[in-house]
Each structure stands twice: as structure tokens, then as C-alpha cells.
Amino acid sequence: MLARERHLTHVEGLIGRHPIVAILGARQIGKTTLARQLLDRWDGPRTVFDLEDPFDLARLREPRLVLEDVEGLVVIDEVQQLPDLFPVLRVLVDRPENPARFLILGSASPDLLRQSSESLAGRLFHYELRGLALDEVDHESWHDLWLRGGFPRSYLADSDATSMEWRQGFVRTFLERDLPQLGIQTPAPTLRRFWTMVAHYHGQTWNAAEIGRALGVSAPTIRSYLDILTSTFVVRQLAPWHENMGKRQVKAPKVYVADSGLLHTLLDVETRAELEAHPKIGASWEGFAMAEVLTRLDARPEQCYFWATHGGAELDLLVIRGQRRLGFEFKRTASPGTTRSMFSALEDLKLERIEVIYPGGHTFPLHQQIRAVALSRLLEDLEPLRQR
Numbered sequence: 001m002l003a004r005e006r007h008l009t010h011v012e013g014l015i016g017r018h019p020i021v022a023i024l025g026a027r028q029i030g031k032t033t034l035a036r037q038l039l040d041r042w043d044g045p046r047t048v049f050d051l052e053d054p055f056d057l058a059r060l061r062e063p064r065l066v067l068e069d070v071e072g073l074v075v076i077d078e079v080q081q082l083p084d085l086f087p088v089l090r091v092l093v094d095r096p097e098n099p100a101r102f103l104i105l106g107s108a109s110p111d112l113l114r115q116s117s118e119s120l121a122g123r124l125f126h127y128e129l130r131g132l133a134l135d136e137v138d139h140e141s142w143h144d145l146w147l148r149g150g151f152p153r154s155y156l157a158d159s160d161a162t163s164m165e166w167r168q169g170f171v172r173t174f175l176e177r178d179l180p181q182l183g184i185q186t187p188a189p190t191l192r193r194f195w196t197m198v199a200h201y202h203g204q205t206w207n208a209a210e211i212g213r214a215l216g217v218s219a220p221t222i223r224s225y226l227d228i229l230t231s232t233f234v235v236r237q238l239a240p241w242h243e244n245m246g247k248r249q250v251k252a253p254k255v256y257v258a259d260s261g262l263l264h265t266l267l268d269v270e271t272r273a274e275l276e277a278h279p280k281i282g283a284s285w286e287g288f289a290m291a292e293v294l295t296r297l298d299a300r301p302e303q304c305y306f307w308a309t310h311g312g313a314e315l316d317l318l319v320i321r322g323q324r325r326l327g328f329e330f331k332r333t334a335s336p337g338t339t340r341s342m343f344s345a346l347e348d349l350k351l352e353r354i355e356v357i358y359p360g361g362h363t364f365p366l367h368q369q370i371r372a373v374a375l376s377r378l379l380e381d382l383e384p385l386r387q388r
Contacts, residue, residue, distance in 0.1 A: 002136060004033075004136055006136070007129060011023065011034065014127060015073070015101050021101075021102070022103075022106065023105050024105075024233070025128055026234055027178050029233070030129060034129060038103065042072070050078065052077070057082065067088065072099075073101050074101065074102045075104075076102065089102060094123075107182065130258075130291070131149060131150015131261075133145075133291075134375075139376055146284070146288045147264060148261045149260045151166075154167050163261070164270045167262060186228065190225075191229070194225045194229075195266060197214065198257060199266035202283045203287055206252050234259070234262060235255060236256045239304075247310075249307070249310070250310065256290070257287065263280075285359070286330040286332075290330060293357060294319075297382070298384050303320055305320070314345075315328075315341065316329050318349060324352055325351050326353060327345050327346070327355070329357070332358070334358075334360060336360075336372045352369075354370045357373050358375070360374045
């Protein structure tokens, strides 16, 4: 079991500041394990309900009777099994001297996010738990993290074949069991074909009409499929940045399979040798390195964009926090250099600097405002982004 210290510290702080904290993330990403580690640290009364346990689910059919007398930390796992619980939690935490703090765990769906936001506005803090990152594994093992992805069981498997087998089972179970349990009725084979097509579009600008023609469905239906996979944390959308600068700019999002291991499963890539020979290796590198940068910066989704003009200038990642603007490019090359697009982005977007993330061993300057940063040195050479 890996102790995910960064997440433990964040969630402990949130529990001290908010009456309800929701840890959301993909199935099997480690939410329950994290909650157990928090319980081990908790100094005081604690109560746990697992709503996949029929006994606990039956107990909470009358939640007010069960929960109004509990004190200390209350953990409710798989909360999506009982969305009617949210109004009761609102009543409980609004008591004058609320004796309990609630930690709820769930694999989000559109309805779950909507209901929790409506019922618990101002009382609930959402914390997204992502897969393992560079600061949680051996730095020298980043190739394994890239190939296998950040799901703990996939990364820690004793071989690439065992890791691939686990991820194949995850994809099947996610589509055939988990999504229907979230109230999503789209047939599993349909979503499997769509998800695989997203894998082939990984790192590209989204074109719903083109995907719709390929699958024989309408663009709005394609939009709904994309929203399903995004809200359940297996697809990431990166919004386009556009502002008035006298240039025609791209206004469609980019899409990524959120976990590099799942991407490689959908592309049928099992080993590092197969990855090295695959035509999507550059896009795979971009998605993996981008996720590590966002984790290191501690950047929120609403602070992250890409930028592209119809004239050909582009920037893989633009992070905006307050008045600060940082640009990032992701190049799978041993000798990164500058490009015209980088200088266009520096000028047009008024960037503080551009970091070119590459799979080398040294960090070095490319220009006064442009630097090549080795992924293996990301934790040493890239500081978390804080408001100045």
C-alpha cells in the first residue's frame, strides 16, 4: 500500500475547514485506501459506511435516524449508491453545534454532481483524486508510470502483462457494470467504440461532427458520450483559450484519455517496445507529461487551456493564475529547440515564460524566456504555481 502523503495532507486540511468533503475519482483510483489512511490518523470518534455493503446500505435507508447521533469523522463510501442522502447531510451539518465531519467517496456521474451541488451548496468541497504521480513513485520508474498509468494496481503489477490484464478488466467492468450503476444506459459496446475513437483522437482538437459520422450518430449524441466519460474521470477535456488579438483562434476543446495506461489499453499497447513503435507515442507523451505538470503546479481545471490559431501558431498548455501566464510545450525528443509558435505565443499571450518538457536528463535554457525541462527533474526544477 502506497502512502499518498500529498493527498492525505490536502484532505486533512479540507476536513478541518469544511463540514463535508467529497473525494471523487475514477473507480479503483485509491479513494477507499486514502480514506482508511485518514481514519488511521484521526484522533477521535470515527464511523464508516460502505454503501456497496448491503447491510450498510440498508442501515442508511433512514439516514436521519442513523446519522444524527454520530460524532467525529463519518466516512460514507460509494455515495453514488444513495444520492437521496445529500439533503439529509445538509440538515445535519446545519445544526448549531454540528458534532460530525463527513467524508464522502464516490465515482461521479452528471446526476451525482448536480444533486450534490444543489443540495450542499456552500457546505461541500470536491477533491478530485487522480492516479499516481511522479512524486509518489521512484523517479527512475517514470517509464513504467507512463506505460502502465497511475491506477495503483496497474502500476504495481508484477509484469507488463499482468498490468495490461488488470486494465482490460477495468475497462470491461467500467463499461458493463459501473456506468449502468450510475444510471447511464448507453450500451457498453457503443461506449467502448466511442472511447477507443477518443484514444485515437488523444491530444487532438475535438470534432464531434466527424466522430458522429464515423459512428453513425448525431453530434449532440457524441457530446453526451464525451460528457459521460469526462464526468466519470476517464477522459480529460482541455478548453481552448481565445481573446481579441486580431487572429482567428481555434475554439474547440482538445481531448485526452485521462490515464496513460488506459490510453495504451485502448490502443492495444502492452510493452514499452510496442509503445516506442506506435504512431500515437508523441500524443501519449504529451498527455502523460501534461498530467504531471498540472499535478506539480497544483493547477485547477479552470486555470488550464491550450491555444491555437488558424494560422498555425499553437501552445500545448496555457496555465493562468491571477495575473500570471505560463506556457508549456511537450516534446518527445532528445534535443528540444525553439519554434516560431513559441515566440508567437510569448508575444501574443504575454507569457511569463515557456517550459518545454522533454524525456531527457538535464534542464537547460533555450532562450531568455524559454527553458527545456527534463521530466525526470520536474519536481526539482518546476515550482508549484502560487499567486503573487
